[in-house]
Amino acid sequence: MASVVAVSPRDGESSSTVASRWRRRAFGLVAVTALPVILGGCQLPTFYGYRGSTKQGHDESLLWSGTMIASIVVLALVGGLITWSIIRYRKKSDEIPRQFQYHIPIEITYIIVPVVMVLILFGFTVYTENQVDAVTPTPAVKVHVTAFQWGWKYQYPGKVTVTGVTTEDPDPIGLNGGQCAPAVDCLGPGLVVPAGQTTRITLDSQDVIHGFYVPAFNFSRYAQPGVTNVFDLTVEHAGIYRAQCTQLCGLYHSLMFFHVVALPPNQFRAWLSSQQHLAQAASTVSSSNSTTKAAA
Amino acid sequence: MTVLADRPVAHEHEHEHEHHEGPTGLLKWLTSTDHKLIGMNYMVTSLVMFFLAGLMALALRAQLATPNSSLLSFQAYNALFTMHGSLMLYLFAGPFAFGGLANYILPLQIGAPDMAFPRLNALSYWLYLSGSITMLLGFLVAGGAAAYGWVAYAPLSLVQFAPGSAPDLWILGIALTGFSAIFTAVNLVTTTFYLRAPGMTMFRLPIFTWNMLVTAILILIAFPILTAAMVLLFADRHFGTHIYSTAGGGSPILYQNLFWFFGHPEVYILALPYFGIVTDVIPVFSKKPLFGYKGMVFATMAIAALSTGVWAHHMFTTGVVLLPFFSLLSLLIAVPTGIKFFNWIGTMWRGQLTFTTPMLFCIGFLFAFLMGGLTGVMLASPPIDFATHDTYFVVAHFHQVLFGTAVYAGFAGLYYWYPKFYGRMYREWMGKTHFWLLTIGFWVTFIPQYVLGLWGMPRRVASYPANLGWQTLNVVSTVGAFIIGISFVFLLANFWVSWRKPIPAGDNPWDAHTLEWFATSPPVHHNFEKLPPIRSERPVWDYHHPDDLTITHGGAGANGKGHDHLAGAATVADAGDKA
Numbered sequence: 001m002a003s004v005v006a007v008s009p010r011d012g013e014s015s016s017t018v019a020s021r022w023r024r025r026a027f028g029l030v031a032v033t034a035l036p037v038i039l040g041g042c043q044l045p046t047f048y049g050y051r052g053s054t055k056q057g058h059d060e061s062l063l064w065s066g067t068m069i070a071s072i073v074v075l076a077l078v079g080g081l082i083t084w085s086i087i088r089y090r091k092k093s094d095e096i097p098r099q100f101q102y103h104i105p106i107e108i109t110y111i112i113v114p115v116v117m118v119l120i121l122f123g124f125t126v127y128t129e130n131q132v133d134a135v136t137p138t139p140a141v142k143v144h145v146t147a148f149q150w151g152w153k154y155q156y157p158g159k160v161t162v163t164g165v166t167t168e169d170p171d172p173i174g175l176n177g178g179q180c181a182p183a184v185d186c187l188g189p190g191l192v193v194p195a196g197q198t199t200r201i202t203l204d205s206q207d208v209i210h211g212f213y214v215p216a217f218n219f220s221r222y223a224q225p226g227v228t229n230v231f232d233l234t235v236e237h238a239g240i241y242r243a244q245c246t247q248l249c250g251l252y253h254s255l256m257f258f259h260v261v262a263l264p265p266n267q268f269r270a271w272l273s274s275q276q277h278l279a280q281a282a283s284t285v286s287s288s289n290s291t292t293k294a295a296a
Numbered sequence: 297m298t299v300l301a302d303r304p305v306a307h308e309h310e311h312e313h314e315h316h317e318g319p320t321g322l323l324k325w326l327t328s329t330d331h332k333l334i335g336m337n338y339m340v341t342s343l344v345m346f347f348l349a350g351l352m353a354l355a356l357r358a359q360l361a362t363p364n365s366s367l368l369s370f371q372a373y374n375a376l377f378t379m380h381g382s383l384m385l386y387l388f389a390g391p392f393a394f395g396g397l398a399n400y401i402l403p404l405q406i407g408a409p410d411m412a413f414p415r416l417n418a419l420s421y422w423l424y425l426s427g428s429i430t431m432l433l434g435f436l437v438a439g440g441a442a443a444y445g446w447v448a449y450a451p452l453s454l455v456q457f458a459p460g461s462a463p464d465l466w467i468l469g470i471a472l473t474g475f476s477a478i479f480t481a482v483n484l485v486t487t488t489f490y491l492r493a494p495g496m497t498m499f500r501l502p503i504f505t506w507n508m509l510v511t512a513i514l515i516l517i518a519f520p521i522l523t524a525a526m527v528l529l530f531a532d533r534h535f536g537t538h539i540y541s542t543a544g545g546g547s548p549i550l551y552q553n554l555f556w557f558f559g560h561p562e563v564y565i566l567a568l569p570y571f572g573i574v575t576d577v578i579p580v581f582s583k584k585p586l587f588g589y590k591g592m593v594f595a596t597m598a599i600a601a602l603s604t605g606v607w608a609h610h611m612f613t614t615g616v617v618l619l620p621f622f623s624l625l626s627l628l629i630a631v632p633t634g635i636k637f638f639n640w641i642g643t644m645w646r647g648q649l650t651f652t653t654p655m656l657f658c659i660g661f662l663f664a665f666l667m668g669g670l671t672g673v674m675l676a677s678p679p680i681d682f683a684t685h686d687t688y689f690v691v692a693h694f695h696q697v698l699f700g701t702a703v704y705a706g707f708a709g710l711y712y713w714y715p716k717f718y719g720r721m722y723r724e725w726m727g728k729t730h731f732w733l734l735t736i737g738f739w740v741t742f743i744p745q746y747v748l749g750l751w752g753m754p755r756r757v758a759s760y761p762a763n764l765g766w767q768t769l770n771v772v773s774t775v776g777a778f779i780i781g782i783s784f785v786f787l788l789a790n791f792w793v794s795w796r797k798p799i800p801a802g803d804n805p806w807d808a809h810t811l812e813w814f815a816t817s818p819p820v821h822h823n824f825e826k827l828p829p830i831r832s833e834r835p836v837w838d839y840h841h842p843d844d845l846t847i848t849h850g851g852a853g854a855n856g857k858g859h860d861h862l863a864g865a866a867t868v869a870d871a872g873d874k875a
Contacts, residue, residue, distance in 0.1 A: 078666055090651070107635075
């Protein structure tokens, strides 16, 4: 695990200079006239968002970029009209202006045009949310994630359970200038998944509502008592992804960090089987202990 | 034509003078049922709440100016943002509009002597005041004020996670102010339907009154749900029920559904009155009638209707919501809101705009709400919400919306009606200074928060690590918040100066359109000695500008000035009837 190179939390943004970001933004404004570009455009500006380190998050990023471009156009249009009105029509004389009140064709136009725009956005929304929420029948691994005050419990196949309490570590996320030595310790408990393969997450909570939020994945989901959420994550590249609870969960909500570690599949298999051996050994020990106790 | 219609019942003048000899001073304040005094009580109380909540916001921003800050403890921070939100939403934004401005202005706008149920009106205020005090008492009990956010999600608000009496005080405060809102709504609906002056048909109501009517109906739909949800929460905390806890087979999700079934209409309860203010102010300072009056009324109704079917867009990430339904309805709200924008622009189009303080605040509202509205459309798309839910992106969004409405439009209304309330003018240069400082502070505060949210900073965190690069933008945001704070010094100084050195305002300093400007400033007891003929939604304009009546039949082909189908002054009455 130590061999994994930590990636920047802002994957894809940090490497580009401000200038090239602006170039991409300008390109995006031109692209709005060509809708197909939005569908296939991997080079759309991300407007400070993440490009998405998962397949699902990447889909969201495209929707986000397209929506931002459309919004900037609307902002420019409506903001421009307001600005034009307050500059052009500032008071010049005491003459009473013409007292008109209705113009039916214009009024109908600005009902129909927004309806069409909203329906287009709705179409892209439904398409994207179906992609993001789709669950494959054959995930590579299934992990049960349970949130609690204040930490995370990860249950892997083979009775492997990893529990991380974020408030027990005095400096769990390097609060005091990153004193913790390995990157992993600074980020709260780590959820280990295979890179390039699909992980099925089953999410719930054992006390209050928490939020499972990985910024770089463009994804969050509530961890709730009484509701079990199931979703897939397909992390595209190996790396460490910072994550945090987003739903207010009590006193130490601010410290409820965690992270996702995506390992190359062979490394992941090796890690999981070593954990399974440990778990088996531990359960053998504990069951033999209990046998001994029962005998005594 | 310049003849005034006498009040229908002339001998009431005598009656009114008797009223004038009622109690004065403190006793008058305690016992009055005059809608103007009650409205003023509401406004003063809610402004106190606004300033308290604003100070709390400054403390929150000071905490976030440095990473790993220890200025406030986690508990104190959680309590302060809970009370900041609760005060702003429950005790300021709503009551200031429907208890304060509407109480004072609505009866005047429809030519009524008072509200329909004056004593119920007084009860509303006292319930509101006692509810507000009850909620604030939470700061004085052991453990400090409630610390579960203004939404009080179960199970976090249940007794095992939020022990102590502060949450109980908070719940009781919500219940008391909830009843106050319901009673006020009953009063506003009844007053609008039954106490309109002769000639004041529904389609001649000023838009502020229209919006208050629709708001009041929304209150009657939404607030009982909130009160019920709070009663159930209280029962869970104290009577051993398990409605919201899984322990006894209850459902935490039920709380969210109930809360947001109140909470989303509530957003429009907080917005529609302020749309109404803007819609009244912009025509006055454009010297034109409102463009698309009827479209505006139907847009308001459409927003209200849609707002009852969008509550679960606050719950997209719960995983138990029918995403397309709530997404589509939420997106559709953009359509009537867009109508409003274009009507406001159409009103300014080819007008003669003067930028007094109220008009400046309305312009500020337009830009703030445009940004807040556009980011709202984005959040109505579930995949985008997945990426930004519970981050500072959402914080920035709803502050732009609510600051745009309750602060920009709210203070537009305060400056606009200030001469009516006190018969004296505020100082224009101070008002403009307030506006410009506020505007600089507003954009500097909230634009960085969008970026922080996109970078992944969650809301409601009392600290953040130093190594994420979040500090710079947080410092910018904090600086902006303090500029906003400073801007309000000019508001208070303005009131002070106009109190010490009054400049008489006259009855209608703005050449305004609606009936309240026909009353004296301040209006006499029971409001009107006389009323002008009411032949359009602008009776006072028609009275002062008989040659410039509204052109009602479309834009094309009309012959320039407004007397299109008038043969002469004698037919003014007929002309209005066709409006």
